Amino acid sequence: MELTTELAGHFITFEGGEGAGKSTQIRRLADRLATEGRTVVVTREPGGTDLAEAIREFILSGSAETLGPEAETMLFAAARADHVDRVIRPALGRGDWVLCDRFIDSTRAYQGSDGVGSELLDSLEKIAVGPVRPELTLILDLPVEIGLERAHRRRGTAAGDADRFERETVERHQRRRDLFLAIAAREPERCVVIDANHDPDAVADAIWQTVRQRLTETVS
Ligand code: T5A
Numbered sequence: 001m002e003l004t005t006e007l008a009g010h011f012i013t014f015e016g017g018e019g020a021g022k023s024t025q026i027r028r029l030a031d032r033l034a035t036e037g038r039t040v041v042v043t044r045e046p047g048g049t050d051l052a053e054a055i056r057e058f059i060l061s062g063s064a065e066t067l068g069p070e071a072e073t074m075l076f077a078a079a080r081a082d083h084v085d086r087v088i089r090p091a092l093g094r095g096d097w098v099l100c101d102r103f104i105d106s107t108r109a110y111q112g113s114d115g116v117g118s119e120l121l122d123s124l125e126k127i128a129v130g131p132v133r134p135e136l137t138l139i140l141d142l143p144v145e146i147g148l149e150r151a152h153r154r155r156g157t158a159a160g161d162a163d164r165f166e167r168e169t170v171e172r173h174q175r176r177r178d179l180f181l182a183i184a185a186r187e188p189e190r191c192v193v194i195d196a197n198h199d200p201d202a203v204a205d206a207i208w209q210t211v212r213q214r215l216t217e218t219v220s
Contacts, residue, residue, distance in 0.1 A: 007089070007092035007093055007132075008092065008093065008094070008095035009091060009092035009093070009094065009095050009096045009097060009098060010092075010097045010098070010135060010136075010215060011088065011092055011098045011100070011132070011133070011134045011135055011136075012029075012097070012098070012099050012100070012134060012135070012136045012137070012138065012211070013099075013100045013102070013103040013104075013105070013134040013136075013137045013138070014026055014099065014100070014101050014102070014137075014138050014140065015102060015103070015105045015106060015109075015137055015138070015139045015140070015180060016139055016140035016141060016142075016147075016180060016196065017141075017142070017144060017147045017173055017176055017177050017180070018144075018147045018148055018151045018165065018166050018173065019146075019147035019148060019149070019150035019151030019152075019154065020140035020141070020142055020147050020196045021140055021142075021150070021196050021200065021203060022101050022102070022140055023044075023101055024200055025138075025140065025200070025203055025204060025207055026042055026099050026101055027042070028200070028204040028207075029099060029204070029207055029208070029211065030042050030099055032204075032208060033097055033219075036219070038096075038097050039094070039095070039096045039097065040096065040097045040098075040099060041087070041088075041091040041096050041097070041098045041099070042099050042101075043083070043087055043088070043098065043099070043100050043101070044100065044101035044102060045076075045079065045080060045083060045100060045101065045102040045103055045106065046059060046060075046075075046076055046079040046080070046102075047079070047083070048079075048083040048086075048087050048088075048100075049079075049082050049083050049086050049087060051079070051082045052079035052080070052082050052083045055075050055076075055078060055079040056079065058075070059072060059075055059076070059164060060163045060164050060165070061163075061164065062163075062164040065164060069111055069114040069115055069116050070116055070120060072111065072114075073107065073111040073116050073120065073121065073124060074124065076107050076111065076124075077107070077124035077125075077127065077128040078128075080103075080104075080107075080128040080129060081127065081128040081129075084128060084129050084130070084132050088100065088132055089132050092132070100134075103129075103134060103137075104125055104129060104133075104134075105137060105139070105180060105183050105191075107121060107124075107125070108121055108179060108183060109176040109177075109179040109180050109183070110165060110176055112179055113172060113175040113176050113179060133190075134190065135190070135214075135215070136190065136192070136210075136211065136214050136215065137184075137187075137190050137191045137192070138191075138192055138194050138207055138210065139180050139181070139183070139184050139191055139192070139193045139194065140194050140196035140203070141177065141180065141181065141193050141194065141195060141196055141197075142195070142196040142197040143197065144170055144173040144174050144177055145170065146197060147173075147196075148166065148170070148173065151166055152166075181193065192210050192214070194206050194207055194210065
């Protein structure tokens with residue numbers, strides 16, 4: 001797989017199921033890197049540009065669901081292509097650290113579990129991201145029920161108010177967890193599984209140790 005080696009920056013993605021703590025941990029890593037004088041860009045998917053945020057709203061509201069999983073996957077890819085072109089690649093070109101909340105593996109796990117075939121997933125991934133691949137992917141792993149409970153608590157709402165993906169069955173979320181772990185097993189040079197079923201400080205420490213180990217030449 002081609003990596004972002006020709007770009008000066010560093011690209012780290014955070015992946016995992018609902019309520020795994022990705023947003024919380026991205027903020028913590030960003031603060032730590034910034035304290036060390038690094039320029040950090042924090043972004044998310046779907047989203048990160050005006051166009052991609054509009055697509056996010058369309059998908060998460062459930063409006064795209066009737067189009068079917070393949071068309072929904074194409075919408076995620078269109079949002080990603082814009083995000084990579086306008087935000088991620090330019091930031092990496094400047095030498096920044098890009099921390100992205102969800103990326104290609106969310107499509108593999110979520111749309112893969114919705115029955116979208118690997119041929120379409122691979123083709124869209126090539127078109128949307130080209131060679132702009134993460135050098136490190138942190139997969140925050142925890143039992144599905146705990147993640148969903150955290151996500152609902154954060155919203156302060158009942159489970160019935162959950163978004164398009166949160167309201168799916170525990171079995172479907174379990175399948176996604178299994179797919180994330182399978183990706184990590186297949187690509188150990190890129191992916192590290194982080195046990196997210198601990199307090200935020202302990203998870204942040206595990207992430208910092210991993211970033212130091214994996215990117216030793218650039219983090220003190
Ligand atoms: N999707 C996305 C696809 O289907 N395909 C794709 O290609 C892409 C890119 C995005 C949805 O789109 C789907 C996946 C998603 O369903 P989203 O709202 O961005 O929607 O959903 P999530 O990324 O899952 O965001 P969440 O906010 O639900 O989860 P996070 O970011 O993992 O969790 P976070 O940090 O917000 O924490 C949730 C709550 O738990 C607490 C926090 O304070 C917060 O209240 N918390 C902890 N509590 C206890 N212990 C800890 N260690 C904690 N860490 C955080």
